[in-house]
Amino acid sequence: MLQDIIPHRHIRYRTDQAATLLIGRADEEPVDQKKTLENICQSGCAKPKHGYEECVKRISGDDTGTKHCTGQYFDYLTCVDKCVAPKLFAKLK
Amino acid sequence: MAGGLIHQVLRRKLQSQSAVQALSCFTSRKANDDAGSAGMRTVALLGAGATGLLGFATVASADEAEHGLGVPNYPWPHQGILSSYDHASIRRGHQVYQQVCASCHSMSLISYRDLVGVAYTEEETKAMAAEIEVVDGPNDEGEMFTRPGKLSDRFPQPYSNEQAARFANGGAYPPDLSLITKARHNGQNYVFALLTGYRDPPAGVTIREGLHYNPYFPGGAIAMPKMLIDGAVEYEDGTPATEAQMGKDVVTFLSWAAEPEMEERKLMGFKWIFVLSLALLQAGYYRRLRWSVLKSRKLVLDVVN
Numbered sequence: 001m002l003q004d005i006i007p008h009r010h011i012r013y014r015t016d017q018a019a020t021l022l023i024g025r026a027d028e029e030p031v032d033q034k035k036t037l038e039n040i041c042q043s044g045c046a047k048p049k050h051g052y053e054e055c056v057k058r059i060s061g062d063d064t065g066t067k068h069c070t071g072q073y074f075d076y077l078t079c080v081d082k083c084v085a086p087k088l089f090a091k092l093k
Numbered sequence: 094m095a096g097g098l099i100h101q102v103l104r105r106k107l108q109s110q111s112a113v114q115a116l117s118c119f120t121s122r123k124a125n126d127d128a129g130s131a132g133m134r135t136v137a138l139l140g141a142g143a144t145g146l147l148g149f150a151t152v153a154s155a156d157e158a159e160h161g162l163g164v165p166n167y168p169w170p171h172q173g174i175l176s177s178y179d180h181a182s183i184r185r186g187h188q189v190y191q192q193v194c195a196s197c198h199s200m201s202l203i204s205y206r207d208l209v210g211v212a213y214t215e216e217e218t219k220a221m222a223a224e225i226e227v228v229d230g231p232n233d234e235g236e237m238f239t240r241p242g243k244l245s246d247r248f249p250q251p252y253s254n255e256q257a258a259r260f261a262n263g264g265a266y267p268p269d270l271s272l273i274t275k276a277r278h279n280g281q282n283y284v285f286a287l288l289t290g291y292r293d294p295p296a297g298v299t300i301r302e303g304l305h306y307n308p309y310f311p312g313g314a315i316a317m318p319k320m321l322i323d324g325a326v327e328y329e330d331g332t333p334a335t336e337a338q339m340g341k342d343v344v345t346f347l348s349w350a351a352e353p354e355m356e357e358r359k360l361m362g363f364k365w366i367f368v369l370s371l372a373l374l375q376a377g378y379y380r381r382l383r384w385s386v387l388k389s390r391k392l393v394l395d396v397v398n
Contacts, residue, residue, distance in 0.1 A: 029323065
């Protein structure tokens with residue numbers, strides 16, 4: 001935890017504020033907000049994700065090269081996008 | 094009876110792919126037999142049309158990648174009926190365009206002077222324009238010469254012509270971005286989704302060397318590589334330059350470039366819709382006032398038997 005690294009204060013830091021407050025860490029790599037939100041939204045899209053993984057398993061033995069999982073992939077991405085889109089801009093400047 | 098025949102044809106189409114053959118024998122049989130066969134021919138034609146439409150439909154919807162993944166709607170700050178652009182975002186977006194996109198994409202309809210008062214001051218814009226070299230002329234000796242840019246100059250083109258652009262980009266032409274958010278369906282959301290949407294292809298899909306997978310691009314294989322990488326640009330105002338932030342800023346810039354009149358248009362629209370609504374109420378009242386004479390007439394039919 002960051003509280004272990006920085007000297008003990010009676011102030012609670014939020015993780016992102018703490019990152020910028022650390023001396024000499026001004027060039028802390030900013031984490032992409034969309035990726036973070038997508039990771040969070042994955043849990044709400046378990047059903048299409050499962051559908052995609054099932055499809056991957058189904059076509060894993062395919063040699064013809066004609067089978068693909070675009071449909072299931074799109075279903076999963078649509079679900080994630082629907083979750084991410086309303087929340088993303090609030091995190092951006 | 095004619096409807097029943099069409100239903101029969103449609104059902105057969107849904108059951109098997111050999112409906113075209115079924116229809117043709119249906120057509121030939123019916124058309125030849127009846128004396129008054131004109132009606133039968135129209136039925137057959139209608140059936141053929143329905144079959145053709147259905148056949149086309151099953152083939153077209155089979156591949157979702159063809160249309161590209163549906164784009165979500167993002168809550169753009171300038172989206173409301175009386176909302177203006179975020180001009181700080183336009184300024185950052187122009188910086189992203191200049192440093193990331195301008196090496197391949199032209200914006201030949203935008204001049205430096207358009208930026209004055211929108212994203213930069215006049216001095217800043219003059220300094221920015223002076224950094225580029227522009228071919229001008231002919232001079233008094235009849236020769237073309239190069240000079241530093243002025244406010245009135247257009248944004249510089251990365252390639253001299255389309256062929257040079259295609260040659261440098263594996264045959265693909267990086268489109269001019271002056272109007273791109275108006276030139277694509279749901280342009281603002283589409284461009285943002287495209288720029289931030291590069292992913293691994295799904296299982297079973299391989300993209301050839303030189304192309305990259307992007308689900309939002311129709312067909313899925315786009316020539317442009319992922320350009321927005323975290324930290325690619327260092328913003329003047331210190332905003333952390335993440336992929337999503339750069340995407341939002343550059344799309345705001347592109348929206349402004351395509352629709353610089355948006356703010357004035359919204360103000361004008363709001364004002365005139367209000368004024369014309371009042372005028373409508375006034376006109377409605379005045380019409381009813383003048384017509385009241387006629388509408389309150391009483392006609393008496395005086396019939397003597």
